Amino acid sequence: MYELTSRLSQHPVLCLSPHTDDLAYSMGGLIAAMHAKTSLSSVNVFCTSIWAPNIEAKGPETISSIRREEDLIFCGKYRITAAYWETPDSGCRGYDKVTELSTAPELDPVWPDVAHRIAGLLRTSMYHIIFAPLALGGHVDHQIVRDAILRSRLRRQLTVFYEDVPYCSRLNLMQIERIVSTYVPSAIPVRIAIDIDQKLEDMRLYFSQTRQEDLDAACIHAQRRGSPNGFSEQFWILEDSAA
Numbered sequence: 001m002y003e004l005t006s007r008l009s010q011h012p013v014l015c016l017s018p019h020t021d022d023l024a025y026s027m028g029g030l031i032a033a034m035h036a037k038t039s040l041s042s043v044n045v046f047c048t049s050i051w052a053p054n055i056e057a058k059g060p061e062t063i064s065s066i067r068r069e070e071d072l073i074f075c076g077k078y079r080i081t082a083a084y085w086e087t088p089d090s091g092c093r094g095y096d097k098v099t100e101l102s103t104a105p106e107l108d109p110v111w112p113d114v115a116h117r118i119a120g121l122l123r124t125s126m127y128h129i130i131f132a133p134l135a136l137g138g139h140v141d142h143q144i145v146r147d148a149i150l151r152s153r154l155r156r157q158l159t160v161f162y163e164d165v166p167y168c169s170r171l172n173l174m175q176i177e178r179i180v181s182t183y184v185p186s187a188i189p190v191r192i193a194i195d196i197d198q199k200l201e202d203m204r205l206y207f208s209q210t211r212q213e214d215l216d217a218a219c220i221h222a223q224r225r226g227s228p229n230g231f232s233e234q235f236w237i238l239e240d241s242a243a
Protein backbone atom coordinates (compact mmCIF):
# COMPACT_ATOMS: atom_id res chain seq x y z
CA MET A 1 0.00 0.00 0.00
CA TYR A 2 1.24 3.48 -0.85
CA GLU A 3 2.83 5.16 2.18
CA LEU A 4 0.76 8.32 2.21
CA THR A 5 1.26 9.08 5.88
CA SER A 6 5.04 9.08 5.65
CA ARG A 7 4.85 11.49 2.67
CA LEU A 8 2.55 13.75 4.65
CA SER A 9 5.03 13.99 7.48
CA GLN A 10 7.81 15.10 5.13
CA HIS A 11 6.18 17.82 3.03
CA PRO A 12 3.84 20.82 3.40
CA VAL A 13 0.26 20.02 2.42
CA LEU A 14 -2.37 22.19 0.73
CA CYS A 15 -6.00 21.09 0.99
CA LEU A 16 -8.45 22.58 -1.49
CA SER A 17 -11.93 22.81 -0.06
CA PRO A 18 -14.93 23.87 -2.15
CA HIS A 19 -16.78 24.93 1.04
CA THR A 20 -15.63 25.57 4.56
CA ASP A 21 -16.93 22.26 5.93
CA ASP A 22 -15.57 19.90 3.27
CA LEU A 23 -12.25 19.09 4.91
CA ALA A 24 -13.81 18.13 8.24
CA TYR A 25 -16.46 16.10 6.45
CA SER A 26 -14.30 14.34 3.86
CA MET A 27 -10.80 14.11 5.33
CA GLY A 28 -11.29 15.12 8.96
CA GLY A 29 -10.15 11.72 10.18
CA LEU A 30 -6.85 12.02 8.36
CA ILE A 31 -6.37 15.60 9.57
CA ALA A 32 -6.97 14.59 13.20
CA ALA A 33 -4.52 11.70 12.86
CA MET A 34 -1.77 13.62 11.04
CA HIS A 35 -1.95 17.27 12.11
CA ALA A 36 0.84 17.02 14.66
CA LYS A 37 3.23 15.55 12.12
CA THR A 38 2.67 17.78 9.10
CA SER A 39 2.15 21.37 8.01
CA LEU A 40 -1.40 21.91 6.75
CA SER A 41 -2.91 24.80 4.80
CA SER A 42 -6.32 25.14 3.22
CA VAL A 43 -7.93 27.24 0.52
CA ASN A 44 -11.69 27.47 0.74
CA VAL A 45 -12.96 28.41 -2.70
CA PHE A 46 -16.70 29.19 -2.49
CA CYS A 47 -17.01 31.12 0.75
CA THR A 48 -19.93 33.43 0.00
CA SER A 49 -22.88 31.29 1.03
CA ILE A 50 -26.53 31.26 2.04
CA TRP A 51 -26.49 27.62 3.20
CA ALA A 52 -27.06 27.30 6.97
CA PRO A 53 -29.96 24.89 7.54
CA ASN A 54 -29.63 24.77 11.34
CA ILE A 55 -29.90 28.48 12.16
CA GLU A 56 -32.32 31.36 11.64
CA ALA A 57 -29.74 33.79 10.22
CA LYS A 58 -30.35 35.07 6.71
CA GLY A 59 -28.29 36.70 4.00
CA PRO A 60 -24.90 35.89 2.51
CA GLU A 61 -22.93 38.33 4.66
CA THR A 62 -24.11 36.93 8.01
CA ILE A 63 -24.09 33.29 6.96
CA SER A 64 -20.68 33.45 5.29
CA SER A 65 -19.24 35.04 8.40
CA ILE A 66 -20.73 32.35 10.70
CA ARG A 67 -19.42 29.60 8.43
CA ARG A 68 -15.97 31.12 8.47
CA GLU A 69 -15.99 31.34 12.27
CA GLU A 70 -16.87 27.66 12.46
CA ASP A 71 -14.02 26.78 10.16
CA LEU A 72 -11.56 28.90 12.11
CA ILE A 73 -12.34 26.85 15.23
CA PHE A 74 -11.62 23.63 13.32
CA CYS A 75 -8.47 25.10 11.76
CA GLY A 76 -7.28 26.44 15.11
CA LYS A 77 -7.71 23.02 16.67
CA TYR A 78 -5.54 21.38 14.01
CA ARG A 79 -3.20 24.31 13.28
CA ILE A 80 -4.37 24.67 9.68
CA THR A 81 -3.52 27.93 7.95
CA ALA A 82 -6.72 28.83 6.12
CA ALA A 83 -7.48 31.15 3.19
CA TYR A 84 -10.98 32.09 2.07
CA TRP A 85 -11.95 33.12 -1.44
CA GLU A 86 -15.12 35.16 -1.79
CA THR A 87 -16.49 33.26 -4.80
CA PRO A 88 -20.29 32.80 -4.41
CA ASP A 89 -21.30 29.19 -3.83
CA SER A 90 -23.89 27.31 -5.86
CA GLY A 91 -26.79 28.53 -3.71
CA CYS A 92 -25.77 32.16 -4.23
CA ARG A 93 -25.43 31.51 -7.98
CA GLY A 94 -29.06 30.39 -8.22
CA TYR A 95 -28.77 26.61 -8.14
CA ASP A 96 -31.24 24.48 -6.23
CA LYS A 97 -30.74 21.03 -4.68
CA VAL A 98 -31.33 19.31 -8.00
CA THR A 99 -29.45 21.57 -10.41
CA GLU A 100 -26.36 21.88 -8.17
CA LEU A 101 -25.91 18.11 -8.53
CA SER A 102 -26.64 17.88 -12.26
CA THR A 103 -24.81 20.72 -13.99
CA ALA A 104 -21.59 20.36 -15.98
CA PRO A 105 -18.88 22.54 -14.42
CA GLU A 106 -17.70 24.07 -17.70
CA LEU A 107 -21.20 25.52 -18.24
CA ASP A 108 -20.98 27.51 -15.02
CA PRO A 109 -20.08 31.21 -15.42
CA VAL A 110 -17.53 31.07 -12.57
CA TRP A 111 -15.60 28.14 -14.10
CA PRO A 112 -13.03 30.19 -16.12
CA ASP A 113 -12.19 32.46 -13.22
CA VAL A 114 -11.88 29.71 -10.59
CA ALA A 115 -9.89 27.45 -12.93
CA HIS A 116 -7.51 30.32 -13.69
CA ARG A 117 -7.10 31.17 -10.02
CA ILE A 118 -6.42 27.57 -9.01
CA ALA A 119 -3.88 27.21 -11.83
CA GLY A 120 -2.06 30.28 -10.51
CA LEU A 121 -2.17 28.93 -6.96
CA LEU A 122 -0.55 25.64 -8.01
CA ARG A 123 2.06 27.32 -10.20
CA THR A 124 3.32 29.56 -7.44
CA SER A 125 2.80 27.07 -4.66
CA MET A 126 5.47 25.77 -2.31
CA TYR A 127 3.25 22.80 -1.45
CA HIS A 128 4.36 19.32 -2.41
CA ILE A 129 1.09 17.58 -1.70
CA ILE A 130 -2.34 18.76 -2.87
CA PHE A 131 -5.63 17.34 -1.62
CA ALA A 132 -8.76 17.98 -3.70
CA PRO A 133 -12.35 16.73 -3.92
CA LEU A 134 -13.22 13.79 -6.15
CA ALA A 135 -16.67 15.36 -6.57
CA LEU A 136 -18.55 12.15 -5.81
CA GLY A 137 -22.23 13.01 -6.07
CA GLY A 138 -21.54 15.63 -8.72
CA HIS A 139 -21.90 18.86 -6.74
CA VAL A 140 -21.03 21.57 -9.27
CA ASP A 141 -18.72 23.47 -6.89
CA HIS A 142 -16.80 20.27 -6.11
CA GLN A 143 -16.56 19.41 -9.81
CA ILE A 144 -15.17 22.85 -10.62
CA VAL A 145 -12.37 22.41 -8.07
CA ARG A 146 -11.62 18.83 -9.18
CA ASP A 147 -11.51 19.72 -12.87
CA ALA A 148 -9.38 22.79 -12.25
CA ILE A 149 -6.86 20.60 -10.40
CA LEU A 150 -6.87 17.96 -13.13
CA ARG A 151 -6.28 20.62 -15.77
CA SER A 152 -3.47 22.52 -14.09
CA ARG A 153 -1.76 20.19 -11.62
CA LEU A 154 2.00 19.93 -11.68
CA ARG A 155 3.77 16.58 -11.81
CA ARG A 156 6.09 17.59 -8.99
CA GLN A 157 3.08 17.85 -6.69
CA LEU A 158 1.53 14.70 -5.26
CA THR A 159 -2.18 14.95 -6.11
CA VAL A 160 -4.60 13.19 -3.76
CA PHE A 161 -8.39 13.14 -4.06
CA TYR A 162 -10.76 12.71 -1.12
CA GLU A 163 -14.21 11.13 -1.20
CA ASP A 164 -16.91 13.75 -0.71
CA VAL A 165 -19.03 13.32 2.42
CA PRO A 166 -22.04 13.34 2.63
CA TYR A 167 -22.65 12.88 -1.11
CA CYS A 168 -20.59 9.68 -1.46
CA SER A 169 -22.84 7.80 0.96
CA ARG A 170 -25.65 8.03 -1.61
CA LEU A 171 -23.57 5.99 -4.06
CA ASN A 172 -22.73 2.32 -3.86
CA LEU A 173 -19.08 1.27 -4.14
CA MET A 174 -19.47 0.22 -7.78
CA GLN A 175 -20.84 3.65 -8.68
CA ILE A 176 -17.84 5.23 -6.92
CA GLU A 177 -15.45 2.98 -8.86
CA ARG A 178 -17.11 4.07 -12.09
CA ILE A 179 -16.63 7.76 -11.27
CA VAL A 180 -13.00 7.11 -10.32
CA SER A 181 -12.36 5.29 -13.61
CA THR A 182 -13.92 8.19 -15.53
CA TYR A 183 -12.05 11.07 -13.93
CA VAL A 184 -8.91 9.61 -12.36
CA PRO A 185 -8.56 6.22 -14.08
CA SER A 186 -5.10 5.27 -12.86
CA ALA A 187 -5.43 6.57 -9.31
CA ILE A 188 -4.14 4.40 -6.47
CA PRO A 189 -6.54 3.87 -3.53
CA VAL A 190 -5.16 4.36 -0.02
CA ARG A 191 -7.11 3.81 3.19
CA ILE A 192 -6.35 5.52 6.47
CA ALA A 193 -7.81 4.23 9.74
CA ILE A 194 -9.62 7.01 11.60
CA ASP A 195 -11.16 7.79 14.98
CA ILE A 196 -14.82 8.13 13.98
CA ASP A 197 -15.92 9.70 17.27
CA GLN A 198 -13.32 12.43 16.86
CA LYS A 199 -14.41 13.00 13.28
CA LEU A 200 -18.09 13.35 14.24
CA GLU A 201 -17.17 15.74 17.06
CA ASP A 202 -15.27 17.89 14.55
CA MET A 203 -18.14 17.84 12.06
CA ARG A 204 -20.39 19.19 14.82
CA LEU A 205 -18.14 22.27 15.08
CA TYR A 206 -19.92 23.35 11.90
CA PHE A 207 -23.08 23.85 13.91
CA SER A 208 -24.90 25.94 11.27
CA GLN A 209 -24.49 23.16 8.71
CA THR A 210 -24.20 19.73 10.19
CA ARG A 211 -27.39 17.69 10.44
CA GLN A 212 -27.84 14.19 11.82
CA GLU A 213 -28.05 12.89 8.25
CA ASP A 214 -24.55 14.26 7.55
CA LEU A 215 -23.15 12.52 10.64
CA ASP A 216 -24.89 9.30 9.60
CA ALA A 217 -23.47 9.61 6.09
CA ALA A 218 -19.94 10.02 7.45
CA CYS A 219 -20.38 6.95 9.66
CA ILE A 220 -21.84 4.74 6.94
CA HIS A 221 -19.10 5.58 4.48
CA ALA A 222 -16.22 5.28 6.97
CA GLN A 223 -17.59 1.92 8.08
CA ARG A 224 -17.74 0.44 4.58
CA ARG A 225 -14.23 1.76 3.87
CA GLY A 226 -12.96 0.40 7.16
CA SER A 227 -11.87 -2.96 8.47
CA PRO A 228 -14.45 -5.22 10.23
CA ASN A 229 -13.81 -3.47 13.54
CA GLY A 230 -12.76 -0.04 12.42
CA PHE A 231 -13.48 3.05 10.35
CA SER A 232 -11.42 4.51 7.51
CA GLU A 233 -11.24 7.29 4.96
CA GLN A 234 -10.20 6.40 1.45
CA PHE A 235 -8.09 8.58 -0.80
CA TRP A 236 -7.09 8.33 -4.46
CA ILE A 237 -3.54 9.25 -5.45
CA LEU A 238 -2.73 10.07 -9.06
CA GLU A 239 -0.26 7.44 -10.15
CA ASP A 240 2.06 9.72 -12.13
CA SER A 241 2.54 11.94 -9.10
CA ALA A 242 3.02 9.07 -6.64
CA ALA A 243 6.63 8.15 -7.37
Ligand SMILES: [Zn+2]
Binds near residue numbers: 139
Ligand atom coordinates in the same frame (compact mmCIF):
# COMPACT_ATOMS: atom_id res chain seq x y z
ZN1 LIG B 1 -18.88 21.12 -0.27
